[in-house]
Amino acid sequence: MAIKEKEVLLGKSLSELTTWVENQGQPAYRGKQLYQWLYEKGATSLMDITVFPKQWRENQAENIIGRSQVHYCSTASDRTCKYLLKLADGLIIETVGIPTDKRLTVCVSSQVGCIMACDFCATGKGGFTRNLYAHEIIDQILTVQNDFGERVSNVVFMGMGEPLLNLPQVVKAIKSINEDVGIGARSLTISTVGLPNKILELAQHKLQITFAVSLHASNQAVREKLIPSANHYPLEQLLADCREYVKMTGRRVTFEYILLSGVNDLPQHAQELAQHLHGFQTHVNLIPYNPISEADYQRPSPERVSQFKKLLQQEKIAVSVRYSRGLDADAACGQLRASKMK
Ligand code: SF4
Known part of the structure; x- marks a missing residue:
């Protein structure tokens, strides 16, 4: 039924x-x-x-609870577990469980596929199918929780899809994850590549979540190359919206910056980025790229990554380097789904 x-x-x-x-x-x-x-x-x-x-x-109707089925699961040597989940209509999404000593983080998808077509992303290469319902987002957390046999402590909306393009269902899911699953709002992170008007729409919900913006570039030209939709959203406007978000919510914005060798990781890019972020209470996460076969980008050397970080620190920008975990389990977003779909 x-x-x-x-x-x-x-x-x-x-x-x-x-x-x-x-x-x-x-x-x-x-x-x-x-x-x-x-x-x-x-x-x-x-x-x-x-x-x-x-x-x-x-x-009662079968599957009235609304849970998915684990279609495939791949575990890396660091225990990071990447799942392909089969939804009620047979579509497949990716979810990742990332354990550390003190935490179990789930990276959830908010859409089946993604329309944003970011040039470095395996999900973006596969096109868009549909938005997820709130229960399909909550299910991902419960699935990882059941499989690991421990409480999920953190949730990041960094899987397949652009969460701000599915805001009503994402906000509904966040409220339930907070109130019903029992994970504190500050342990929930929404990550976006940025869309006109959507950041302020999210701010109006006044959620006490962590908000991350995937900047990935220090100037408009590089950003447009990496994120095609950026040509409708100038970098200056995106940063102005982020400042307004801070005013409206009293919460800081984190910037994510994927480092791609020779594309956005040069000293001048670090200096440009620092200029944009001066006076902005923020934190920058540098993410050395996870190469995928469908895109022609490379991960920078560790020396280049440290140099970029040092240049930002010299400009008093708070910065961390985050290496993706689970590299041996098709860790880049959309990679496992793409390889299994083939
Ligand atoms: S990086 Fe995120 S927004 Fe861009 S195509 Fe991939 S899933 Fe979509």
């Missing part, structure tokens, strides 16, 4: 679930039980919820 999105249980609050069980002729306390089984125990089917009457469970 096909289920309409509004009937799916994952993503509903305690009061919505209570109303739902009551509408099914069940007592109100079953709403609390359902809530706990969905978000704490990670039930993937109503049949798992053994405290419910068997006959009633059997009469």
Whole structure:
């Protein structure tokens, strides 16, 4: 039986679930039980919820909870686990579980594919299919949580898709991840390449999340080469919107900068970047590129990466270098899905 999105249980609050069980002729306390089984125990089917009457469970639509199936899973030597998840309509998305000593971070997708077509990105090379529903985003976190057998501490919207192009479902998912799954808003990060008007639209929600902007270039010409949509959004305007975001939310903006050898990693690029960011309370994450076969870019040498970092530090810009984890598990965004789709 096909289920309409509004009937799916994952993503509903305690009061919505209570109303739902009551509408099914069940007592109100079953709403609390359902809530706990969905978000704490990670039930993937109503049949798992053994405290419910068997006959009633059997009469419900299959997959009314709204969970995906793990289609494929690849684990790297550092325990980073990359999943391909099969959605109810058969489409495949990528999700990554990234464990460290103190944390378990999930990198979630917000769309199936991506329309932004960034030149260095495997997802961008594969085109766009559709937006994810909120429950399909929440499901990714519960799937990783179940598989690792430990609580997810952080969520980053850095998987497939541009989250600001799916803002209503992303905001709905964030509220549920915060209130129902129980992950603090400050441990949730939305990352965007930046779209006109969308940064301020996000700011209006006044979420206490971490906000990251993928800058990837220190000037408009390089940015347009790497991110085709940037030709409708001048770098100056993007930075002005980021400043306004800080004013509206009281939260800092983090800038992500993928370092591509010979393209955006030269000393003049570091100096240009520093000039743009002077007086801006921010943090820059430098990400040495993970090469993909579909794009003609290379990772800079470690010396070049350190030099870039040092130049920013000399200009009093707070900066870190983040190497992608799980390199032996097709770590670049969209890479595993692209290779398995072939
Ligand atoms: S980098 Fe992000 S926004 Fe750009 S194509 Fe890839 S998924 Fe889309």
